[in-house]
Amino acid sequence: MAVATAPMNLTKVAHAGISVSDLDASIAFYTALTGREPVARGTMNSVPFGGAQGLPVARLRYATINIDGLGIDLIQFTEPVGERTNGKANRPGSMHLCFRVDDFDAVHRRMKEAGYDFLGDAYTFIEGEVTPDAALGTRVAYFNDPDGTNLEIIEPKGGFAG
Structure with a gap:
């Protein structure tokens, strides 16, 4: 193409x-x-x-x-x-939908209490792994919908739009 x-x-x-x-x-x-x-x-x-x-x-x-x-x-x-794609984050063609939150800890806790199954631990971007540095401190967590669609919650920090 x-x-x-x-x-x-x-x-x-x-x-x-x-x-x-x-x-x-x-x-x-x-x-x-x-x-x-x-x-x-x-x-x-x-x-x-x-x-x-x-x-x-x-x-x-x-x-x-x-x-x-x-x-x-x-x-x-x-x-x-169609057949289910089982879209893992590293598979070309997969995508994710990200929901912006204002209070990451509160939303993450409520979701866990409600039974949402996160794919891993919540993560905070650290120095040296993100550019621009305005993204430092941005918090993320990933989970799937019932069909395996990748979903994310994010609380951007600094000037990072998320």
Whole structure:
């Protein structure tokens, strides 16, 4: 694939789409995580939309949960049904969705008490491993949704936007 060298200036995010195996379970998970109910739910049965995604057809159920500045589209393909990617952080093509928090310790503690299973210990960026130094002290922790989508909580420090 050739990469264009001219900037496309895509600087605003509308939504993140996450393929799920069980829409109802994912709605429950993301509603509990965000405290927000879906703003849209529905079904789609479309050959043209499938073609736009490189699929022969797109039969799916979906729900959208809006958080500040981002829509999270949860999409369960009923045809064609896909295989789970088991997206580990180091696998090319995997992605993660990061939630910014103001009080890392309080959120991390509440999540652990609620049964969220973090992938490892919480981490704080230290000198010599991050640039710019404005990110020093930034706290992160990673966990997965029911389908293995990588999720993160972050409390940025200094001038780091996160």
